[in-house]
Amino acid sequence: PEPGTMAFPAAFWFWLLIFLVGAGLVFFLVVHLITLSDLESDYINPVDATERLNRFLMPEYIAHTAITFIFLITLNFVPFLANSALVAWHVKRYLDREHLLDATSIYPSLAERKKQNLAKLGFYTLMFFYYMYRMVYALVANRYARKAK
């Protein structure tokens, strides 16, 4: 290797960042699901639960929309298309003002929310593994390419 170059390729750093954001999204969603299940078993009251959940909601939306946009401008179309469906759903919920939770109406919608969040968790986890794959590929593929040279 020539002196002065980084040991890791730029693509790796990019995918590492995405991987960390993906991990963060999975974390937000797990917190969300745990809070909902605490609410159901009466370990937390609805006012505190909604405060906690609403704190994490906008960061999740913003982070997810940001990485989808980054995918678009870096021309990674596969993850862009996969995530854009979820972005569209988030936008719709934002416009309908349904995204934030309300202490007075959280119980009736509890079962529905749990189902939605489980589905989102499945999706985020899948994408997380995809990001991890891309990151490792970026790391490893260059080594092979260099070796081949």
Add this chain to the structure above:
Amino acid sequence: PPGSGGPPPPPGMVGGPPVASGAAIGAPRPGGYAGAAMPLAGVGGQPELDQPVADRYLELPFNTQGPGGKGSGLDPALAPRPSPDEARVLPRPDAYPDGAIAPDQASPRFLRMTVNAFPNTTATATKSGLPFGAVLQPLAPPRWPGDEEVPVVGFAGSGVVRCRRCRTYINPFAQWLDGGRRWKCNLCYLINECPTEYFGPIDEYGRRRDRDERPELCCGTVEFVASADYMVRPPQPPVYVFLVDVSYHAVSTGMVATVAQTVRGVLDELPGDVRTQVGILAYDSAVHFFNLGASLSQPQLITVPDITDVFLPLPDDMLVNLHESRALVDLLLERLPAMFAQTQTLDAALGPALKASFQLMQHVGGKLQIFSTTLPNVGEAKLRNREDGRRGGQPAGGGAASGGKAGPPQNNLLLPEEGFYKKLAVECSRQQICVDVWLCGAAYSDAITLGQLAKHTGGTLYHFPGFSAPRDGAALARDLKHNLLREQGWEAVMRVRCSQGVKITSFHGHFFVRGTDLLALPNVDADKAFTITFGLEENALTSTNVAVQAALLYTTSTGERRIRVQTVSLPVIAAVADLFKHADVDACTTVFAKLAAERALAGKLQDARDLVQARTAEALQGFRLVCPTEAKRTGHMLMPESLRLLPLYALGLVKHLAFKPDGDVRADERAAALMHLDSSSVHSVVAAAHPRLFPLLLKLSPPLGQPAENGLTVLPPLLPLAADRTLANPQGAFLLEDGRQLLLWIGRACPPAFLMDVFARQSLDDVDPFSVELAPPSHSEAAATVHAVVEALRSERPGALQPLRVIRQGAPEELLVLRAMVEDRSVSMMSYDEFLVHCHRTVCSKVG
């Protein structure tokens, strides 16, 4: 084989003339089918349905001229109408298993089921099309002879006996095993040990021998005295705080004077004891506090002009013990109107005033009454006049308030605007503060936003549009007195449990949901009702009985902690026809009304109307499915006896102020009507859907107005709510009662003899209708009878129906009476017979 190839049977008798004797109902058809013992397929059965066939039903023939030519219209005289007992919303004994209301079931005045049985599978439930729910009114007062007091049970020693797993209270339907040493919970089927102090022998039927001495084992409604385990803090004293708007409009319309006078008059009767506390605040452009410390000789006014950061000027002495500071409170109420009589300010800083009241009460909780005339326009949480520029609450570009889609939230007048009030309501609920909102302004008051304060704290929204003391003062005083003096429970929570396999799918009413199936009620009063709907958890129920138990834990006004428990046990049945036998039309109507009110309060008014009509059609469809094929072939409309009034009540709901599509209904009125329906009892909702109209131009003498053998007063016969048959007669005089108002309609050509007898006047032409009064009962027999009838009606509706208002034919207030004429065709809605035809067509198109 029965029914195959016999001669076509004669048309059944239908709802008879609307006179007191009650409607005659179609007798079982000749060669009719018995209910339960039906062969499944083949002879006489319905092979595709696998259900026994209904044996009794009502048939309505279509043989008059209708929109589709001859034979498609219904003679209005044949349409079903309520008998006087049905209009009184008395529970029908036929609807109950065993044909009678059993004493070991919770009394229907507290817990009324829409169907007194449970379907065994979700398929049966959907096929029947019936709503499965209940209306709970835990503190319902006795209204009829035979309504008993609730027995109170104290459990010394071990405490209240409850199931170990699901925490159900011991009830008459628990099974006793092992000679009485163990009992099986009828909700979760766990076998519990019986505490030694509670042990009693059982008889040969497996029932406790001492059940008659123990109310909790023989009465479905019972009240336990709660021990210290049931309190998170010592029982709170009753606390009453009054927050009064003292801006220009409030004082000039006389609201402040009326409120002060009324409160002053009831200070001695306020529910409570020596610990009762009272506080008074006022607000206009600033917040005014009153020092009522017992050591002062007169009340002291302290004004806090800085409304951006309101604080309490004194640490205490603004919320004082009523007995210690009685003289001061009295003096303040006497002087309050005069103190602000010269005010010219038009500002109202309600947001800061609410925060101040919250700070004042948060350590103890209690009732907060807000009297407002002006839309809050300064300080935090001010509201804007959303109705400006829109006629009757519809946005300029098309009806979002009356259209189907919700539309963007800012444009929809049925959605609350400012989040401050809802957040504050939730905070209040946590501190056990219940808020009642009294809106007395003439202009738009954004009732829907301010109503959030009442809705989530278990309070009430009162609306007196354009309040003016000479006209509405008596009504406000009556409502305020009733609100303060009725039976109430403090710092309450309610939990509803049901047997395994059944779950509660929704709650409706004024409360805050604090946990799964747990409702927080800072103050629960005698008029509040809560509605629940049931669903099956899995597809099929394996047990033969399902139990529902509602428990209200509350503090009485004298400081005792009590638990009021209502338990019902219902059979699980598979036959749809039997489900219809057990249906209760009043409870079904109430559940529809509340589901629709919830839809409307989410901004979707058209959806709300569609819901009522669709659910009615579903129920009728479910019944038609189980009618014999012969009857279906005649093309007549087939209705179950128990639900024959459902279309009439549904039409009344759809035409009610809360749901009607007119642009002339103002947003505030609609919001107040919706909130009233959302939190009212069964008899209030049915009265709202179908007001009672009585003729007065008959011989007004006993037995009218006197009690009959069943203890109920004999009332004049009910008339159909059709203007062309009643109000078209200029010589008539009619009494209309809709659960809240009592209106006396007098025709233009009413006989002077009648006027002389009842009013002691020859004519009412020159008299102000708001001040006309009935002649005293001693004046004539007719006057005495009218008084007796009015008193009987008033005793059926505690706290309402005062004062009696006289309306002359042709006066502008006649609208109040015309609005109640449910059976007439109106601008956009069908008449009763047309609605029946419409229902029939919808049902036939799906069933055939």
